Amino acid sequence: MTQAFDASNPPFDRLELREIETLRASLDVGYFTPGEVLIAQNAPSESLFIIIKGAVEERDGDELVALLGPRDAFDGRAIVQGESGHAFVARDETLCWLAPKTTVLDLIKRSPRFGAFFYLDISRKLDALEHEAEDQRVGSLMRGRLSDVFMHPATFIEADESIEAAGRRMRDVNSNTLLVRDRDRIGIITGMNLSKGVVLGRLPLETPVRALAHFDVVRLRPDDFVYEALLLMTKHNKRRIAVHDGERYLGVVEDIDLLSFIAGNAQIVAGRIDRAATLDDLAAAAAEIAEQVRILRRQGLKPSVIAEIVSDLNRRLFASLFAMVAPASIREAGCLIVMGSEGRGEQTVRTDQDNGLILAHPVNEAELAAFRTAFSGTLARFGFPPCPGAVMVSNPFWSRPLADFEADFRRWIALPDADAHLNVAIFLDAEAVAGDAALLAKAKAALMDAVRGEQAYLARFAKAVDAFETPIGLFNQLVTAEGAGDALDLKRGGLFPLVHGARALALEKGIPATNTEARLMHLGRIGMLKPAFARQCVDAFQFLAGLRLDAQLAQAAGGSGALVRPAALTTMERDLLRDAFQVVKQFREIVRRHFNLGLFG
Amino acid sequence: MTGWSNPWLAAKRLFHQATIGDQNYRFLFRPGPPDEVVAIDCETTGLDVAHDEIITIAAIRIRGSRILASERFEALVRPDVRIAPEAIKVHHLLESEAKAGALIYHVLPDLLRFIGGRPLVGYYLEFDIAMLNKAVLGFIGVELPNKRIEVSRLYHERKYGDAPPGTVVDLSFAAMLADLGIPRLSQHDAVNDALMTAMAYVALRDLKRRGARIPRPRMKAPLQPGGV
Numbered sequence A: 001m002t003q004a005f006d007a008s009n010p011p012f013d014r015l016e017l018r019e020i021e022t023l024r025a026s027l028d029v030g031y032f033t034p035g036e037v038l039i040a041q042n043a044p045s046e047s048l049f050i051i052i053k054g055a056v057e058e059r060d061g062d063e064l065v066a067l068l069g070p071r072d073a074f075d076g077r078a079i080v081q082g083e084s085g086h087a088f089v090a091r092d093e094t095l096c097w098l099a100p101k102t103t104v105l106d107l108i109k110r111s112p113r114f115g116a117f118f119y120l121d122i123s124r125k126l127d128a129l130e131h132e133a134e135d136q137r138v139g140s141l142m143r144g145r146l147s148d149v150f151m152h153p154a155t156f157i158e159a160d161e162s163i164e165a166a167g168r169r170m171r172d173v174n175s176n177t178l179l180v181r182d183r184d185r186i187g188i189i190t191g192m193n194l195s196k197g198v199v200l201g202r203l204p205l206e207t208p209v210r211a212l213a214h215f216d217v218v219r220l221r222p223d224d225f226v227y228e229a230l231l232l233m234t235k236h237n238k239r240r241i242a243v244h245d246g247e248r249y250l251g252v253v254e255d256i257d258l259l260s261f262i263a264g265n266a267q268i269v270a271g272r273i274d275r276a277a278t279l280d281d282l283a284a285a286a287a288e289i290a291e292q293v294r295i296l297r298r299q300g301l302k303p304s305v306i307a308e309i310v311s312d313l314n315r316r317l318f319a320s321l322f323a324m325v326a327p328a329s330i331r332e333a334g335c336l337i338v339m340g341s342e343g344r345g346e347q348t349v350r351t352d353q354d355n356g357l358i359l360a361h362p363v364n365e366a367e368l369a370a371f372r373t374a375f376s377g378t379l380a381r382f383g384f385p386p387c388p389g390a391v392m393v394s395n396p397f398w399s400r401p402l403a404d405f406e407a408d409f410r411r412w413i414a415l416p417d418a419d420a421h422l423n424v425a426i427f428l429d430a431e432a433v434a435g436d437a438a439l440l441a442k443a444k445a446a447l448m449d450a451v452r453g454e455q456a457y458l459a460r461f462a463k464a465v466d467a468f469e470t471p472i473g474l475f476n477q478l479v480t481a482e483g484a485g486d487a488l489d490l491k492r493g494g495l496f497p498l499v500h501g502a503r504a505l506a507l508e509k510g511i512p513a514t515n516t517e518a519r520l521m522h523l524g525r526i527g528m529l530k531p532a533f534a535r536q537c538v539d540a541f542q543f544l545a546g547l548r549l550d551a552q553l554a555q556a557a558g559g560s561g562a563l564v565r566p567a568a569l570t571t572m573e574r575d576l577l578r579d580a581f582q583v584v585k586q587f588r589e590i591v592r593r594h595f596n597l598g599l600f601g
Numbered sequence B: 001m002t003g004w005s006n007p008w009l010a011a012k013r014l015f016h017q018a019t020i021g022d023q024n025y026r027f028l029f030r031p032g033p034p035d036e037v038v039a040i041d042c043e044t045t046g047l048d049v050a051h052d053e054i055i056t057i058a059a060i061r062i063r064g065s066r067i068l069a070s071e072r073f074e075a076l077v078r079p080d081v082r083i084a085p086e087a088i089k090v091h092h093l094l095e096s097e098a099k100a101g102a103l104i105y106h107v108l109p110d111l112l113r114f115i116g117g118r119p120l121v122g123y124y125l126e127f128d129i130a131m132l133n134k135a136v137l138g139f140i141g142v143e144l145p146n147k148r149i150e151v152s153r154l155y156h157e158r159k160y161g162d163a164p165p166g167t168v169v170d171l172s173f174a175a176m177l178a179d180l181g182i183p184r185l186s187q188h189d190a191v192n193d194a195l196m197t198a199m200a201y202v203a204l205r206d207l208k209r210r211g212a213r214i215p216r217p218r219m220k221a222p223l224q225p226g227g228v
Helices: A017-026 A076-080 A101-110 A112-118 A122-142 A163-173 A191-200 A226-236 A255-263 A266-275 A279-298 A303-325 A328-333 A340-344 A365-381 A402-414 A418-428 A437-451 A455-466 A473-480 A487-509 A516-525 A531-556 A571-594 B007-019 B023-029 B085-091 B095-099 B104-115 B125-140 B151-160 B173-180 B190-209
Strands: A028-032 A037-039 A047-053 A056-060 A063-068 A087-090 A094-100 A156-158 A177-182 A185-190 A240-244 A249-254 A334-338 A355-359 A399-401 A431-435 B036-044 B054-063 B073-076 B120-122 B148-150
Touching: A017 A094, A017 A101, A028 A047, A028 B190, A047 A101, A063 A571, A076 A101, A076 A112, A094 A101, A094 B190, A101 A112, A156 A163, A163 A177, A163 A191, A177 A249, A185 A191, A185 A240, A226 A240, A226 A255, A249 A255, A266 A279, A266 A303, A279 A303, A279 A531, A303 A334, A303 A365, A303 A431, A303 A531, A328 A334, A328 A355, A328 A365, A334 A340, A334 A437, A355 A402, A355 A437, A399 A402, A402 A418, A402 A437, A418 A437, A418 A455, A418 A487, A431 A437, A437 A487, A455 A487, A455 A571, A487 A516, A487 A531, A487 A571, A516 A531, A531 A571, B007 B023, B023 B104, B036 B104, B036 B125, B036 B190, B054 B104, B054 B125, B054 B190, B073 B104, B104 B125, B120 B125, B120 B190, B125 B148, B148 B151, B151 B173, B151 B190, B173 B190
Parallel strands: A156 A177, A355 A399, B036 B120, B120 B148
Antiparallel strands: A028 A094, A037 A087, A047 A094, A056 A063, A056 A087, A177 A185, A240 A249, A334 A355, A334 A431, B036 B054, B054 B073
């Protein structure tokens, strides 16, 4: 249809020009009055609908599953399977492009990339999307600005000053590079230039640095792109570029800084933690952990991989801190544990401390009290906010002998209240970080033993999967396009049911894994979930976690402040979000049926 | 709303029916399929009916609430007069492109068969029909007898039908599209204009059926940061 149909809108952007023309020529336009049914539930459809204006409700019986807005396309299932899973009903006056089923099926056959949009299961859709997202991320990385890259501060030295003076200046400012001022011209001198001059050139230490400096400095502005810096370095065979804002020098960027901007330096941070000799060394390393998240995400790593790296760094940090702060009596008798998301290895953007200490036997009270304060206090200073629920070492309830924990487990299970459920959930996710890991293993075995066969207890525990509804609100905002998105919805309606449902089933089946994805896959292996469905749950989890992480990063970077804004997502992401919530809903149903949650009001 | 309310037009139609020169086109006087209308738009060399000529014609059938864009009629016409420079600015059709078109008399048979007896829908339709009639009259001996549905009149009725005297009336195409939430396709392309007109028609007809009105801003339009 002439140029009127926007073919840049996914999935149509994957079509070749000629295919787009075929599609355009086949399009009609439908008008639907509020309340009119576009596709009935479990009915075939002769067209793929693409909304031009208005809003369409996707309904499962009486339940509103999603609200679709302009540029959304539906219903792939009715096209491919010949039967829609849900009903589609106009909410407002709605205009849609109508693409004939035969044309769409033909395009699916001809273009696998286009066809991927119509896969029924989210795993295959995500696979098809994967490398496209990757391309975008590498692109965005190269479009980073020089001002985002670590820069050595611009420190000047006069050309008449000596090699020795330059060496001392480098040590004082802790930089390997100085700018050399020689009347009107500016040069660069590095530690390597000095060494070569002295060792190979046998120059006296009093020699003015003019002789060793390079005056063919390559300059860029702070708002220039990172890729320009890389190109210039390659072209001029330079390892350093001076950054100049038009008035003055701001600093020097080295090739290694550019590379670490692109590749991250998680290994370096890990090494720094392990080598830390003082609390100050550790504090510096701790500050760098948070930055890794952004770098790794820019590289296009999945949130689960990022979380794994960050968890590893955090745990190293906690272990080092434990070694520095804990007296010998506690180091020998204790097991330091992390719980909650930190224990599941799903923490990316830093939230708060969730840690505890299990002791093999009672220790000196005064030493223990001093350790409690020192450990939690230092972590707070490192930028790990105290846990609002006080699930941390500083709380005597979470740092005590194993026997006391075990006594409480029995109480939590015999008299379960909201706090008890929360405590069981938090503790189930615990992982040992330092000290005797066997203590945690014993504690967990005791907890699982106490629960075994207690179906009524398990059901009450699992009941929390019903705590939050699927976040239709998210889609409402999409239509009004003005509400601030709400990451809580993503967490509560999407991530939480998966995390908690997997936890409840893991508790019942005695699965030791703490990571949600590992639990889901384990449930698939033992036949508790169909393996293919377990895979879909994992993919839905990763997709939701990725959206949440990106929103958190955007917020941390001082973006809009809003969290996940459906209107800011691409059509494809919105479509995947719908699919992900659909998987969550199915999973919740399975958990509900398994524990007979219908019986509990 | 339709030509029938005007006895003069009705009489003219009867007269034409009796005097049609080419009997092959009698179908124009028979009612079209029920629930079908045709949205039509012409781009012309200028706005003077007497001297200007048609450059492009687009017509799109509407069946019920479905706009059959895939079966549209579209023709580039070779004008006999030079295109006024102002008109080129409006529709970006250069004289050389228009020359590639067919003579209007070669286009008309297909257009007339496409329209048949269906009512015509347009925005300021009188002008388009007057332009067409210049050729149609000479071709088959009568003017287009079809019922006419003026979209701007429907819009006026839905928005200003109950307006107090003194209300400022804006019947511009842009205002109508904005009120109906219809996206602005690139304008002054006959197919797009006909399509937008068709969208406006189905939306307005539905509002009328449901007795719904388009709200008028009470006084001044509220400030909308970032525009609509």
